Amino acid sequence: MSSSRKSAPACEPLDINLDCKEILVEYLRHAFPVQQMRVFRTTDGADRSEPMLDADGKAVLSQEAIAARDELIEQLCALPPVPAALDTLIAHFGTDRVAEITGRSRRLVVKPDGLQAIERRSARANLVETSLFMDGVKPILVFSSAGGTGRSYHADRASKAGNKRRIHFLLEPGWRADVAIQGLGRSHRTNQTVPPIFRPVVTDCKGERRAISTIARRLDSLGALTRGQRQTGGQGLFDPSDNLESGLAREALAQWYRLLHGGKLASVTLTAFQDMTGLKLVDDHAVLLERLPPIQRWLNRLLALRIAVQNAIFEEYMGLIQARADAAREAGTLDVGVETIRAERIVTLADQCLRVDPRTGAETRLLHLELHLKPRVTGWDRLLRIWHNTDGVTFLHNTRSGHVALGVPSWSITDEEGRVIPMVSLERPTGSSRTSEAELALSHWKKIEQDRFHDLWEAECLDALTKVDTEAVHVAAGLLLPVWHKLPSDDVRVWRIDDGANTPILGRIIHPRALGRLQSEFGLSGNTTSLSPDEVLRGAEAAGGVPIPGLKGARLVMATVNNSRRLEIRDYAPEHRNWLKSCGAFSEVLSFKTRLFLPPDNARAILERIATDV
Known part of the structure; x- marks a missing residue:
């Protein structure tokens, strides 16, 4: 008696694409505008539109719009799948090299034979993967927000792979700045042999700057609130020009609107931009509106444009921002948080108390410091x-x-x-x-x-x-907020001066030309700090020059005469002219006016003589 056994049916190999195509298709099916609209004119002469209805009160559909929607869906479904970044990394490097620390209990992997398989992950998978990465068994780590809490991935001295520098790629940071900071802190902690290198990852699509801008702004705000300095919040990852919601960016956008209206942009015309974005920028008389779309709406509309148009518009717009950032940085008015001066040695030449807070006793002091600076050399x-x-x-x-x-x-x-x-x-x-x-x-x-x-x-x-430069600076340190309005407004940067040994000094650097006015504000006009010749020469480079010690009212200014730069003494007393010439200055009559100049090679010695003889 023979028996027969039915063979099991062959299983179809897995063909799973983990992309968001289904979501996009469903969105197009339900949100694509296919209803026919009727245009009518109101009593005030304006054109309006409303949905068109048939005799039974049902919506009339546009066959042209339906055909365009179906064509778009068919074209979308014909595109090759775009895998997620996590699955792409695992498929490229392999599970034996990538440690995944996420909240996934299952994942799709590709076997050596090229077939897909579903792999289940236990509850302890994240602990095991962390150990393999810290021991150097797996050189690559991918973690999400679910794996970024309560664990450390830094170059720990106690770990087997603690001598390897971490290169932290910031991919898909999301919109929450506090979560981004927490993720960055996983690889940058105490007891590490070497700090990590942070690399934010972006594509060449300029519209992506919208997300980067939001993260930059929120990181800056979070740092200002939690630590009192924006640079700490942003971890130094972003430049001020990355924040597209700052005052510089708004000024640049206003100028961009004016250039667009004037037809001076090569990227797009006014008519084409309004048609593509739906933004109204001019009135019925083709005059630019007083209230133009804000930066957030402008950025959101740009995301709907073709990438080539986005990039062309952003190149011009970012050029306007960068021009303003460069000018503000050169003038010292660019607010970039706290900047650091690393000194080999700090010598206090003078220390004046400007103010004592009546409630807390905290002091505001004016320090005259001599900084010994060693340049950072790139070999x-x-x-x-x-x-x-x-x-x-x-x-x-x-x-x-x-x-x-x-x-x-x-x-x-x-x-x-x-x-x-x-x-x-x-x-x-x-x-x-x-x-x-x-x-x-x-x-x-x-x-x-x-x-x-x-x-x-x-x-x-x-x-x-072999060189160590010596530079003297005046710093307003201590309690600054109550007297911020009395400090000079030409340079608002806050500096941290640190020599690596003593307590760092945090404060505002006061330009030499503003010292007299600052001390007058605090009633110290009779105890004016004298400037060294080197300080006077450096101060002459700034707009308005710098007062010359000993010559009341006289200033040393860097002037341009016949296309050459000269050190000129201005506002000196007429009776001092011959004496200044005997000290080494020389005169020249220009436009029927006698002007005094210092020879650049001997300017320092002349200033020393003036300070000594007065």
Whole structure:
């Protein structure tokens, strides 16, 4: 007697796409506008629209809109699936190299034979994955907000992989700044051998700056509320130009509207922009409206545009923001939170009490400090690591000063007429600066060969390492908020001056030209702090110059005469003219006016003599 057994039916291989296509399709089916609209004119002559109804009171559907919706759905469903970032990382590197610490109890993995499989994860999976990462078994860690609480992923001295630097990629930070800070703090903690490197990840779609802007603004606000400084809240990840909801960004948007209305933008025309975004910018007489759409609405409407149009508009708009940020940074009015000055040594030359709070006894003090500063030098090897791709960079040598700089293409700015100005960043051994391509072409910077550039760079680095610069500054420190309105408004930056040994000094740097006015505000006009010759020479660079100690009312100003910069003594008493010339100053009659100048090579000695002889 034979028996037969039915064979089990073959299982269909898994073909699962974890994307959001279904959500988009359902959204189009229910939200795509297909109802026919009827246009009518009101009694005031304005055109209005309303839904069209048939004789039975039912909505009339537009066959053209239905066809467009169905075509869009068909086109969407024909696109290849876009996997989630987490699944893409696991599929690319493999589960044996990626430690996943999330809230998922199941996940879709790809086997070595290329087939998909559902893998179940136990409740202890996150603990095991954390241990494997900290021991160096798995070099890559991916954690979400569910895995970012109560655990540490830093280069802990007690862990087996504690000597490896963490490179923390910030992907999909969300909208909550406190959660973003908590996630960043997982890899940056105490008892670590080396701090992490944070890298925010964005795409080349400029509209994504909307999300980055919100995170930057909220991080700044959170830092200001919880720690009293915005820079701490933002962890230094974002530049002031990243916050598209700041005062600089609003000023730039107002200028962008004016340029658009004037037809001076190359990215888009006024008519096309209004048609694409649905924003009304002009009245019936083609005059720009007084109340224009705010920055949030403008950014949201840009997200609906094609990426090429988005990028073109953002290039011009970000150029306007960057031009304002550069100008504010140069003038010292850019609010970037607390900036740090690292000094090798701090010597207190003078200490004056400006105010004592009557309730708490806290003091506001004016400190005269001598800072011994050692420049931070970028060696040749580090320069090559940063700019390993030399495409587009130029090796420059200044024929006047003898210095060298690496010319690197930088972000452009947009002037007030809507013209895009290409910029170049000059990377030098001890710092960097930005200039326009036009100014660079007219300057003393000339191209040289890489071999000669390398020799000059190394020589300049060796020379900089042996130098310690000495700089004297005046700092208003202590309790500042009650007297903030009395402090000079030309430079609102707050500085932390630290030598790594004593308690850091936190306060506002007071420009030499404002010292007399500041001390008068606090009734200390009779005890004016004298300025050193070096301070006077540095102060002459600022607008309005700086008072010359000993010469009441006289100022030293950096003036431009016949396209050359000169140190000029202004507002001096007429009877002092011959005496100042005997000290080393020289006179010149320009436009029927006698003006006094200091020779730059001997200016310091002349100022010392003036201070001594008065």
